[in-house]
Amino acid sequence: MIPVVCIAGWSESGKTTFLERLVPELKGRGLRVIVVKHTHEDADCDVPGKDSWRLARAGSDAVVLHAGKRLMINTLLPGPLGLDGVLSHVVGDFDLAVVEGFHDAGYPKIEVHRRGSNQPIRSAGADLLGMVTDEPLDVDVPQFTSDDVAGVADLITRKLLNRRRRQPAQETASIGG
Amino acid sequence: MIPVVCIAGWSESGKTTFLERLVPELKGRGLRVIVVKHTHEDADCDVPGKDSWRLARAGSDAVVLHAGKRLMINTLLPGPLGLDGVLSHVVGDFDLAVVEGFHDAGYPKIEVHRRGSNQPIRSAGADLLGMVTDEPLDVDVPQFTSDDVAGVADLITRKLLNRRRRQPAQETASIGG
Secondary structure, eight states: OOOEEEEEOOTTSSHHHHHHHHHHHHHHTTOOEEEEEEOOTTOOOOOTTSHHHHHHHTTOSEEEEEETTEEEEEEEOSSOOOHHHHHTTOOSOOSEEEEESOTTSOSOEEEEEOTTOOOOOOSOGGGEEEEEESSOOOOSSOEEOTTOHHHHHHHHIIIIIHHHHHHHHHHHHHHHO | OOOEEEEEOOTTSSHHHHHHHHHHHHHHTTOOEEEEEEOOTTOOOOOTTSHHHHHHHTTOSEEEEEETTEEEEEEEOSSOOOHHHHHTTOOSOOSEEEEESOTTSOSOEEEEEOTTOOOOOOSOGGGEEEEEESSOOOOSSOEEOTTOHHHHHHHHIIIIIHHHHHHHHHHHHHHHO
16 A cells, blocks of 8 residues: 555645645655545536547546546546545555545644634644644644745655665565574 | 447547547446547646646646546656556446547457548458448448447447356356356
8 A cells, every 4th residue: 555644734724735845845855646635526627628528528437538648537436435445546656645635534644734723733643743834833743834845754754654665674684584 | 358449530530529429328328438538748637727737737646636426537657558558547347448549459449430531441450340431431341320329339339248248147157067
């Protein structure tokens, strides 16, 4: 399974904007990153009149477009999926899934907090790895400003990826011992 | 493997328009249908400014959006894929893939021909199941007008799907006999 980190937070906290800055930082470290976003019912990737839209409207259960290095798959599911179900549709060799939305999924979370939101922290206990915040908070996890994408990337790498990379070495030791 | 039929033909022959009419006919027969289309380099399903576009621009190797029953996966591949490579990315339970483009793939083909195109038939010998044409042609396969989507759907069902459905019965007979 691909390691997952959720970018949590209340509406309008700046999750997507933070993601836009975090992804290039992770990419700069040589990681192959996918972004998964739970969005609104009316969101649609298709532009009316384009072929993909025409073919989806014609009733296709899935429309698949391939051009150059781009592959776009637009599927009509029997019903909504949880995060694991969504990830089971992703084919390819990736190092990390960064997820926005799916707050109920039991994966490690970085929560984005904005001053004046008057909201409690959204992510519960053990899953919370750190906070991205513009004011100091009374929490037991590391806190970062939204400029500190390097710090957040360090935290994600240390908590989620080093462990994964260490496994082959441990297995070798175990076989040798 | 999912059964595949390619809708072949030269540019401007009316392949996409025919597909738009064929898909509802196949759907009306209770089939789960995917449409695969090879398109131009500059085709892009994203609308500038939307989140999926922002996250793809940020460098994500794949952007996955889920809303209601819709799942959209936009992947940046290491390089272009052939049809089998594209189909390996499609996850789900489907009965038939109807493909536009990928003329070189060795799958059964229905070719769409338009009068006055001054082009030879594009699909080679054994792969050609039938022609959709607005003028009589000197070919050894069934010919249909573009209105006769039912006839084309019958042909596809008979050639590609009945064979598949017959297999479990044959296996049973073999086990019993």
